[in-house]
Amino acid sequence: MVGIKLHTLMLVPLLTLLVVNAATTVEGVRDEFLSIYEELVRLSQLGINVDDLVKDLSMALELINDGSGESLTKAKSILEDVRRRLEVVRSKANYEVIYKNLIKYSSVAILALIPLATYYLLPRAYLRIWFMVRRRWVVKHGHT
Amino acid sequence: MDILDEEVFAVVIALAVVGSVLGIAQVMRPEVIEPFTAIGLLNSECRIGDYPKEVFEGEELKLCIFVYNHLGHPQLMMVKYKVGSKDSLPTNTSPSSEVAIKSFEYLIQHGGNTTSPIRVPIPVNSDLVGKEVAMIFELWLYDLGVGDWVYSGRWVHLYVKVREAPVPWLRS
Numbered sequence: 001m002v003g004i005k006l007h008t009l010m011l012v013p014l015l016t017l018l019v020v021n022a023a024t025t026v027e028g029v030r031d032e033f034l035s036i037y038e039e040l041v042r043l044s045q046l047g048i049n050v051d052d053l054v055k056d057l058s059m060a061l062e063l064i065n066d067g068s069g070e071s072l073t074k075a076k077s078i079l080e081d082v083r084r085r086l087e088v089v090r091s092k093a094n095y096e097v098i099y100k101n102l103i104k105y106s107s108v109a110i111l112a113l114i115p116l117a118t119y120y121l122l123p124r125a126y127l128r129i130w131f132m133v134r135r136r137w138v139v140k141h142g143h144t
Numbered sequence: 145m146d147i148l149d150e151e152v153f154a155v156v157i158a159l160a161v162v163g164s165v166l167g168i169a170q171v172m173r174p175e176v177i178e179p180f181t182a183i184g185l186l187n188s189e190c191r192i193g194d195y196p197k198e199v200f201e202g203e204e205l206k207l208c209i210f211v212y213n214h215l216g217h218p219q220l221m222m223v224k225y226k227v228g229s230k231d232s233l234p235t236n237t238s239p240s241s242e243v244a245i246k247s248f249e250y251l252i253q254h255g256g257n258t259t260s261p262i263r264v265p266i267p268v269n270s271d272l273v274g275k276e277v278a279m280i281f282e283l284w285l286y287d288l289g290v291g292d293w294v295y296s297g298r299w300v301h302l303y304v305k306v307r308e309a310p311v312p313w314l315r316s
Contacts, residue, residue, distance in 0.1 A: 037220055037251070038288050044217040044254065047175075051253050054218045058251040061220075065249055104171060111167040118160040126148050 029064055029072055032079050033057070039086055047100055048093050056082050176216035176254070183223065183283040184210035185300040190259050199304045202268040207302075209281060210259045213252040220286035222293055223248045225264050228278050230303075239295040240280050272306045279304060 036057060040050045056078055063075035186208035187194045199205060213219045226242040234240040245265060250258050264279065266272075278301045287294040 034286075037218070037286075041217045041219075041288060050218065054251060054253040054256075057218075061249055061251050107171050108168050111164050111171065114164045114167075115157060115160040118157055122156060123148050123153065130147050 025072055026064070026067065029075055029079065032083075033060060033064060033075075036079060036082055036086060039090070043086075043089060043093055046093060046097050048089060048096055050089065053082055053085060053089070174216075176214065179215045181215060181219070181221070181283060181285065181296050181298060182210075182212040182257075183281065183296075183298050183300055184212075185281055185302055186210060186259065188261070190261065195302055196304055198307055199266045200307050200309045201266055201270075201273060202309050203266045204263045205266060205279075206261065206263055208259055208261050209248065210257060211250055211252060211283065212257040213254060216254055218251060218253045221250045221252060221296075222284040222286070223250075223262075224282045224284055225262075226280040226282065227267055227272075228280055229275075230278060232280075233278060233301060234280060234282055234295075234299045236297045239282050239284075239299075242280065266304075266306060268309070273308050274306065276303050276305050278302070 036053075040053055040057065044050050060075045060078040060082065063071040063078070184192075185195075186192060187196075188206040188208070190208035195207075196205060209223050211221050211223065213221065224239070224244040225246040225248075226240050226244050228240050228242040232240050232242050245267065246262075248260070248262055250260070252258060266277075266279075280299060280301045283296045283298040284293040285296045286292075
Protein backbone atom coordinates (compact mmCIF):
# COMPACT_ATOMS: atom_id res chain seq x y z
CA MET A 1 0.00 0.00 0.00
CA VAL A 2 2.80 2.36 0.95
CA GLY A 3 4.64 1.36 -2.26
CA ILE A 4 1.64 2.23 -4.43
CA LYS A 5 1.24 5.55 -2.66
CA LEU A 6 4.91 6.35 -3.21
CA HIS A 7 4.64 5.52 -6.90
CA THR A 8 1.55 7.67 -7.18
CA LEU A 9 3.29 10.51 -5.40
CA MET A 10 6.25 10.24 -7.77
CA LEU A 11 3.97 10.15 -10.85
CA VAL A 12 2.03 13.29 -9.95
CA PRO A 13 4.94 15.76 -10.24
CA LEU A 14 6.22 13.93 -13.34
CA LEU A 15 2.86 14.20 -15.08
CA THR A 16 2.50 17.80 -13.95
CA LEU A 17 5.93 18.55 -15.40
CA LEU A 18 5.00 16.89 -18.69
CA VAL A 19 1.72 18.79 -18.94
CA VAL A 20 3.39 22.11 -18.06
CA ASN A 21 6.16 21.43 -20.60
CA ALA A 22 3.66 20.65 -23.35
CA ALA A 23 1.71 23.79 -22.56
CA THR A 24 4.87 25.88 -22.58
CA THR A 25 5.86 24.44 -25.93
CA VAL A 26 2.49 25.26 -27.51
CA GLU A 27 2.62 28.76 -26.06
CA GLY A 28 6.24 29.18 -27.11
CA VAL A 29 5.51 28.11 -30.68
CA ARG A 30 2.48 30.37 -30.81
CA ASP A 31 4.47 33.34 -29.45
CA GLU A 32 7.16 32.74 -32.07
CA PHE A 33 4.44 32.53 -34.73
CA LEU A 34 2.97 35.88 -33.62
CA SER A 35 6.40 37.49 -33.48
CA ILE A 36 7.16 36.41 -37.08
CA TYR A 37 3.67 37.45 -38.17
CA GLU A 38 4.22 40.94 -36.73
CA GLU A 39 7.50 41.26 -38.63
CA LEU A 40 5.86 40.11 -41.87
CA VAL A 41 3.06 42.64 -41.53
CA ARG A 42 5.61 45.42 -40.91
CA LEU A 43 7.67 44.44 -43.96
CA SER A 44 4.54 44.05 -46.08
CA GLN A 45 3.43 47.57 -45.12
CA LEU A 46 6.80 48.82 -46.37
CA GLY A 47 5.94 47.30 -49.75
CA ILE A 48 8.16 44.22 -49.47
CA ASN A 49 6.78 41.05 -51.06
CA VAL A 50 6.41 38.46 -48.30
CA ASP A 51 3.89 36.16 -50.01
CA ASP A 52 6.12 33.06 -49.89
CA LEU A 53 6.83 33.56 -46.20
CA VAL A 54 3.13 34.07 -45.48
CA LYS A 55 2.32 30.81 -47.27
CA ASP A 56 4.79 28.89 -45.08
CA LEU A 57 3.65 30.68 -41.94
CA SER A 58 0.08 29.72 -42.78
CA MET A 59 1.18 26.07 -42.92
CA ALA A 60 2.80 26.49 -39.52
CA LEU A 61 -0.47 27.93 -38.17
CA GLU A 62 -2.38 24.88 -39.37
CA LEU A 63 0.10 22.62 -37.60
CA ILE A 64 -0.03 24.68 -34.39
CA ASN A 65 -3.83 24.47 -34.40
CA ASP A 66 -3.59 20.72 -34.91
CA GLY A 67 -1.91 20.68 -31.52
CA SER A 68 -0.30 17.23 -31.60
CA GLY A 69 3.33 16.83 -30.56
CA GLU A 70 4.43 15.84 -34.05
CA SER A 71 2.63 18.80 -35.62
CA LEU A 72 4.20 21.17 -33.10
CA THR A 73 7.67 19.87 -33.93
CA LYS A 74 6.98 20.36 -37.65
CA ALA A 75 5.56 23.83 -36.95
CA LYS A 76 8.67 24.75 -34.97
CA SER A 77 10.96 23.67 -37.78
CA ILE A 78 8.88 25.65 -40.34
CA LEU A 79 9.00 28.69 -38.06
CA GLU A 80 12.77 28.40 -37.74
CA ASP A 81 13.07 28.26 -41.53
CA VAL A 82 10.72 31.24 -41.97
CA ARG A 83 12.66 33.18 -39.32
CA ARG A 84 15.94 32.53 -41.21
CA ARG A 85 14.46 33.68 -44.50
CA LEU A 86 12.82 36.63 -42.79
CA GLU A 87 16.21 37.86 -41.57
CA VAL A 88 17.51 37.78 -45.18
CA VAL A 89 14.44 39.66 -46.43
CA ARG A 90 14.77 42.18 -43.59
CA SER A 91 18.45 42.82 -44.35
CA LYS A 92 17.52 43.66 -47.95
CA ALA A 93 14.38 45.59 -47.04
CA ASN A 94 16.01 49.05 -46.87
CA TYR A 95 17.57 48.71 -50.31
CA GLU A 96 14.32 47.42 -51.75
CA VAL A 97 12.36 50.33 -50.27
CA ILE A 98 14.89 52.84 -51.66
CA TYR A 99 14.84 51.10 -55.06
CA LYS A 100 11.02 51.09 -55.17
CA ASN A 101 10.86 54.78 -54.19
CA LEU A 102 13.47 55.60 -56.80
CA ILE A 103 11.43 53.87 -59.50
CA LYS A 104 8.23 55.53 -58.27
CA TYR A 105 9.51 59.09 -58.11
CA SER A 106 11.50 58.72 -61.34
CA SER A 107 8.27 57.65 -63.04
CA VAL A 108 6.52 60.72 -61.59
CA ALA A 109 9.34 62.99 -62.78
CA ILE A 110 9.24 61.49 -66.29
CA LEU A 111 5.45 61.80 -66.44
CA ALA A 112 5.65 65.42 -65.24
CA LEU A 113 8.17 66.20 -67.97
CA ILE A 114 5.92 64.90 -70.77
CA PRO A 115 3.97 68.21 -71.27
CA LEU A 116 7.20 70.24 -71.21
CA ALA A 117 8.87 67.87 -73.63
CA THR A 118 5.82 68.04 -75.88
CA TYR A 119 5.89 71.85 -75.78
CA TYR A 120 9.57 72.12 -76.70
CA LEU A 121 10.20 69.06 -78.84
CA LEU A 122 6.95 68.55 -80.77
CA PRO A 123 7.25 71.66 -83.05
CA ARG A 124 10.91 70.85 -83.75
CA ALA A 125 10.20 67.18 -84.48
CA TYR A 126 7.20 68.09 -86.59
CA LEU A 127 9.29 70.60 -88.56
CA ARG A 128 12.06 68.07 -89.12
CA ILE A 129 9.59 65.46 -90.37
CA TRP A 130 7.84 68.05 -92.50
CA PHE A 131 11.12 68.92 -94.24
CA MET A 132 12.21 65.27 -94.52
CA VAL A 133 8.99 64.32 -96.26
CA ARG A 134 9.37 67.21 -98.71
CA ARG A 135 13.14 67.09 -99.26
CA ARG A 136 12.82 65.69 -102.81
CA TRP A 137 10.35 68.29 -103.80
CA VAL A 138 11.45 70.54 -106.65
CA VAL A 139 10.33 74.12 -106.74
CA LYS A 140 9.40 75.21 -110.24
CA HIS A 141 8.12 78.42 -111.61
CA GLY A 142 4.73 77.92 -112.99
CA HIS A 143 1.65 79.65 -114.09
CA THR A 144 -1.44 79.45 -112.02
CA MET B 145 3.72 80.01 -93.27
CA ASP B 146 2.55 78.28 -90.09
CA ILE B 147 3.52 74.61 -90.45
CA LEU B 148 2.05 73.46 -87.13
CA ASP B 149 -1.38 74.92 -86.57
CA GLU B 150 -1.55 76.74 -83.21
CA GLU B 151 -4.91 75.31 -82.25
CA VAL B 152 -3.81 71.76 -83.04
CA PHE B 153 -0.66 72.35 -81.01
CA ALA B 154 -2.72 73.64 -78.06
CA VAL B 155 -4.93 70.54 -78.16
CA VAL B 156 -1.87 68.25 -78.24
CA ILE B 157 -0.36 70.09 -75.25
CA ALA B 158 -3.66 69.85 -73.35
CA LEU B 159 -3.79 66.10 -74.01
CA ALA B 160 -0.19 65.76 -72.82
CA VAL B 161 -0.99 67.65 -69.60
CA VAL B 162 -4.11 65.56 -68.88
CA GLY B 163 -2.27 62.31 -69.66
CA SER B 164 0.62 63.32 -67.45
CA VAL B 165 -1.64 64.19 -64.51
CA LEU B 166 -3.57 60.92 -64.85
CA GLY B 167 -0.31 58.97 -65.04
CA ILE B 168 1.09 60.66 -61.91
CA ALA B 169 -2.16 60.01 -60.04
CA GLN B 170 -1.98 56.35 -61.04
CA VAL B 171 1.62 56.01 -59.85
CA MET B 172 1.08 57.89 -56.57
CA ARG B 173 -2.22 56.33 -55.53
CA PRO B 174 -2.05 53.89 -52.59
CA GLU B 175 -2.23 50.21 -53.45
CA VAL B 176 -5.32 49.71 -51.31
CA ILE B 177 -7.82 52.55 -51.47
CA GLU B 178 -10.61 50.86 -49.56
CA PRO B 179 -9.41 48.07 -47.26
CA PHE B 180 -11.93 45.36 -46.51
CA THR B 181 -12.35 41.74 -45.53
CA ALA B 182 -15.04 39.26 -46.52
CA ILE B 183 -16.53 36.07 -45.18
CA GLY B 184 -18.84 33.63 -46.95
CA LEU B 185 -20.62 30.44 -46.03
CA LEU B 186 -20.76 27.59 -48.55
CA ASN B 187 -22.34 24.17 -48.46
CA SER B 188 -20.52 20.88 -47.82
CA GLU B 189 -19.32 20.82 -51.43
CA CYS B 190 -17.95 24.34 -51.04
CA ARG B 191 -20.61 25.79 -53.35
CA ILE B 192 -23.26 28.45 -52.85
CA GLY B 193 -26.76 27.09 -52.19
CA ASP B 194 -28.18 23.74 -51.02
CA TYR B 195 -27.61 24.60 -47.39
CA PRO B 196 -29.02 22.24 -44.76
CA LYS B 197 -32.44 23.30 -43.47
CA GLU B 198 -32.87 20.70 -40.74
CA VAL B 199 -30.21 19.30 -38.42
CA PHE B 200 -30.09 16.83 -35.56
CA GLU B 201 -28.95 17.88 -32.11
CA GLY B 202 -25.41 16.64 -31.56
CA GLU B 203 -24.82 16.32 -35.29
CA GLU B 204 -21.55 17.51 -36.74
CA LEU B 205 -22.33 19.50 -39.85
CA LYS B 206 -19.99 19.75 -42.84
CA LEU B 207 -19.81 23.22 -44.37
CA CYS B 208 -17.24 25.42 -46.06
CA ILE B 209 -16.02 28.84 -45.02
CA PHE B 210 -14.62 31.42 -47.41
CA VAL B 211 -12.53 34.33 -46.15
CA TYR B 212 -10.90 37.08 -48.18
CA ASN B 213 -8.30 39.68 -47.20
CA HIS B 214 -8.01 43.05 -48.93
CA LEU B 215 -6.39 45.02 -46.12
CA GLY B 216 -3.08 45.71 -47.86
CA HIS B 217 -1.05 43.35 -45.66
CA PRO B 218 -1.13 39.73 -44.47
CA GLN B 219 -3.85 39.25 -41.90
CA LEU B 220 -4.40 36.66 -39.22
CA MET B 221 -8.13 35.90 -39.21
CA MET B 222 -10.38 33.84 -37.01
CA VAL B 223 -13.86 32.56 -37.72
CA LYS B 224 -15.84 32.02 -34.53
CA TYR B 225 -18.76 29.63 -34.68
CA LYS B 226 -21.70 30.32 -32.37
CA VAL B 227 -25.23 29.04 -32.14
CA GLY B 228 -27.91 31.58 -31.35
CA SER B 229 -31.30 32.85 -32.39
CA LYS B 230 -32.54 35.75 -34.46
CA ASP B 231 -32.39 37.85 -31.29
CA SER B 232 -28.70 37.18 -30.69
CA LEU B 233 -27.34 37.87 -34.15
CA PRO B 234 -24.22 40.03 -34.39
CA THR B 235 -24.31 43.55 -35.82
CA ASN B 236 -21.80 45.56 -37.83
CA THR B 237 -20.30 46.83 -34.61
CA SER B 238 -20.78 44.15 -32.00
CA PRO B 239 -20.42 40.37 -32.04
CA SER B 240 -23.12 37.96 -30.92
CA SER B 241 -23.46 37.60 -27.17
CA GLU B 242 -23.43 33.80 -27.54
CA VAL B 243 -20.38 31.78 -26.52
CA ALA B 244 -18.09 30.58 -29.32
CA ILE B 245 -18.35 26.81 -29.73
CA LYS B 246 -15.50 26.43 -32.18
CA SER B 247 -13.02 28.68 -33.92
CA PHE B 248 -10.90 28.44 -37.06
CA GLU B 249 -7.77 30.47 -37.72
CA TYR B 250 -6.36 31.48 -41.09
CA LEU B 251 -3.39 33.55 -42.20
CA ILE B 252 -4.20 35.19 -45.52
CA GLN B 253 -1.94 37.37 -47.61
CA HIS B 254 -3.20 40.61 -49.14
CA GLY B 255 -5.55 39.87 -52.02
CA GLY B 256 -5.68 36.23 -51.02
CA ASN B 257 -8.56 34.04 -49.94
CA THR B 258 -9.19 30.59 -48.63
CA THR B 259 -12.11 28.22 -48.89
CA SER B 260 -11.81 25.60 -46.23
CA PRO B 261 -14.08 22.71 -45.30
CA ILE B 262 -15.13 22.82 -41.65
CA ARG B 263 -17.07 20.61 -39.27
CA VAL B 264 -19.30 22.37 -36.78
CA PRO B 265 -21.32 20.70 -34.04
CA ILE B 266 -24.96 21.32 -33.24
CA PRO B 267 -25.14 21.44 -29.43
CA VAL B 268 -27.04 18.70 -27.60
CA ASN B 269 -29.68 20.79 -25.91
CA SER B 270 -33.30 19.75 -25.59
CA ASP B 271 -34.36 23.42 -25.43
CA LEU B 272 -33.25 23.84 -29.03
CA VAL B 273 -35.25 20.87 -30.38
CA GLY B 274 -38.04 21.96 -32.71
CA LYS B 275 -36.75 25.51 -32.83
CA GLU B 276 -35.08 27.43 -35.59
CA VAL B 277 -31.56 28.36 -34.53
CA ALA B 278 -28.99 30.55 -36.19
CA MET B 279 -25.56 29.11 -36.92
CA ILE B 280 -23.42 32.21 -36.67
CA PHE B 281 -19.95 32.60 -38.18
CA GLU B 282 -18.18 35.78 -37.13
CA LEU B 283 -14.95 37.08 -38.66
CA TRP B 284 -12.39 38.30 -36.14
CA LEU B 285 -9.03 39.91 -36.97
CA TYR B 286 -5.86 39.79 -34.91
CA ASP B 287 -4.95 43.39 -34.06
CA LEU B 288 -1.20 43.75 -33.54
CA GLY B 289 -1.66 47.10 -31.82
CA VAL B 290 -4.00 45.64 -29.23
CA GLY B 291 -2.34 42.22 -29.18
CA ASP B 292 -5.74 40.53 -29.27
CA TRP B 293 -8.59 39.49 -31.53
CA VAL B 294 -10.96 42.24 -32.64
CA TYR B 295 -14.40 41.72 -34.21
CA SER B 296 -14.33 42.78 -37.87
CA GLY B 297 -18.03 43.61 -38.10
CA ARG B 298 -18.57 40.88 -40.70
CA TRP B 299 -20.51 37.72 -40.17
CA VAL B 300 -22.70 35.16 -41.91
CA HIS B 301 -25.48 33.09 -40.44
CA LEU B 302 -27.62 30.16 -41.46
CA TYR B 303 -31.02 29.33 -39.95
CA VAL B 304 -31.60 25.64 -39.35
CA LYS B 305 -34.38 23.75 -37.57
CA VAL B 306 -33.09 21.43 -34.86
CA ARG B 307 -34.62 17.94 -34.66
CA GLU B 308 -34.29 15.41 -31.91
CA ALA B 309 -31.33 13.06 -32.31
CA PRO B 310 -32.50 9.74 -33.80
CA VAL B 311 -29.97 7.75 -31.76
CA PRO B 312 -30.62 7.95 -28.02
CA TRP B 313 -26.95 7.76 -26.99
CA LEU B 314 -26.36 11.05 -28.71
CA ARG B 315 -28.53 12.63 -26.02
CA SER B 316 -26.29 11.62 -23.13
